[in-house]
C-alpha cells in the first residue's frame with residue numbers, strides 16, 4: 158500500500174510539471190476541431206449477442222447481459238473460452254472510421270463486465286489470458302490509429318466491475334434479464350449484497366479492487382499504447398474521493414489527455430460533458446465542451462436481434478445539429494464476436510463518409526452558428542481573415558428555390574454551393590436574407606451553402 162502511494166505521488170509530481178505546459182485550450186484544440194468520432198463497445202458480451210441460454214435479454218444494451226440476466230461469474234467467464242475474434246483487423250477498423258470522416262476513436266478497454274481487452278498484469282480476466290485468441294487488441298489498434306492519424310481514446314469502467322471482485326454493481330431487477338422464475342429470490346439477494354448476485358464478486362473490498370485492478374490497469378493503458386487522446390470514464394457508482402483522486406493522478410502520465418465528466422460526480426468534472434443518446438437543447442448548454450454519444454441501433458454492444466438502425470439521414474442530420482450547437486458526435490459501433498463490424502454499420506459509415514467528403518468543411522473546426530435552428534436545417538460558422546463563413550446545411554430544400562435566412566445582421570459578400578462552388582444570388586431585405594437556389598438539391602440528405610459575410 159505504502160509502495161503504491163509513493164509511486165503515485167512520484168508520478169503525480171513528475172507529471173504535474175509537464176501538465177503545466179499545456180493549457181486546457183491547447184489540450185482541447187484537436188477535439189474541438191474534430192467534431193466527429195467513433196465509439197466502439199466490444200468485449201465478451203458480443204459473444205452472447207443479447208441471448209443467455211436461449212433467453213433474449215429483455216431490457217438494456219446487450220453489453221449489460223451479465224448483470225441483467227444475473228449470469229454467475231464462472232458461467233460468464235467460461236464464455237470467454239469461445240471468444241476468438243479471428244476477423245479482427247485493426248487497420249480496416251481505423252480506415253472505416255477515417256473514411257467516414259471521423260477523427261478519433263474511443264474503445265472500451267474494459268466495460269462493466271471487467272474484461273480487459275488488453276494484456277494486463279493486474280487481472281487474468283483479459284483477452285490475452287482468458288481467450289483462445291490470446292492477444293491484446295489495443296496494440297494493433299494503437300498502431301493503426303498512429304498510421305492513419307486518428308486519435309485514440311480508452312473507455313474504462315473504473316468502478317462498476319462484475320467480474321473482478323470488489324467492483325461495484327448498479328442494481329437491476331433480475332426480471333430485466335429474462336423471465337427467470339427465481340427473480341424474486343435473486344432480487345432479495347442483490348438487495349442484501351449491494352447489487353452483487355454471486356459471492357465470487359465479493360471476495361475483495363472496493364478499495365482493494367481500486368488498488369489492485371483499476372489503478373494498475375489505467376496505468377497500463379496510459380503507459381503501453383503511446384499517446385492516448387481521451388480517457389472516457391463511465392458509471393461512477395459508489396466511487397470514493399480517494400479512488401477518484403488516485404485515478405485522476407494517473408492522467409498525468411499523458412499530459413495532453415482529455416477526460417470526461419464521469420469519474421466521480423460532481424467534484425471531478427473533467428473536460429467534457431457527455432449527454433448520452435440525446436442531443437442537448439440550446440438552452441441546456443453552458444459553454445462547457447460536450448460530446449453526444451449515441452448508438453446506431455438500440456444497443457452499445459453487439460446484439461443479433463437489434464434492428465432499430467437509424468437511417469443515414471438521421472445520423473447526418475444529428476451530426477449537423479450537434480455541430481451547429483458546438484458539440485462533438487461520438488457514434489457507436491458494436492463489433493461482432495468475430496471482430497467484424499455489423500454490415501449496417503459498415504454501410505452507414507460509408508454513406509456518412511460520402512457526405513463528409515463533399516461537406517466536411519461545414520463540420521470540422523466550426524463553431525456553433527449564430528443563426529439558430531432555422532426550419533430548413535442547421536448552421537455552423539468559421540472566422541477567417543476574409544470575414545465570417547456561414548455553413549447552411551439545408552435538410553428541406555425549398556420547392557420555390559428561395560431559401561429564407563431570418564435574423565441576418567451582417568453584410569453578405571458571397572454565397573456558393575459547397576458541393577460544386579456555383580455562385581448563388583442573394584437578396585437582403587431588412588434582416589431577411591433570401592438565397593436563390595437551383596431547382597435540384599445537390600444532396601438529398603443535406604446540401605451545404607457557404608456564405609461569406611462581414612459581421
Ligand code: FHN
Pocket residue numbers: 198218220221391392433450457
Ligand atoms: O452503462 C453504460 C452503457 O453500457 C454504455 O457504455 C454507455 C455509453 O455512454 N454508458 C453507460 C451508461 O451511461
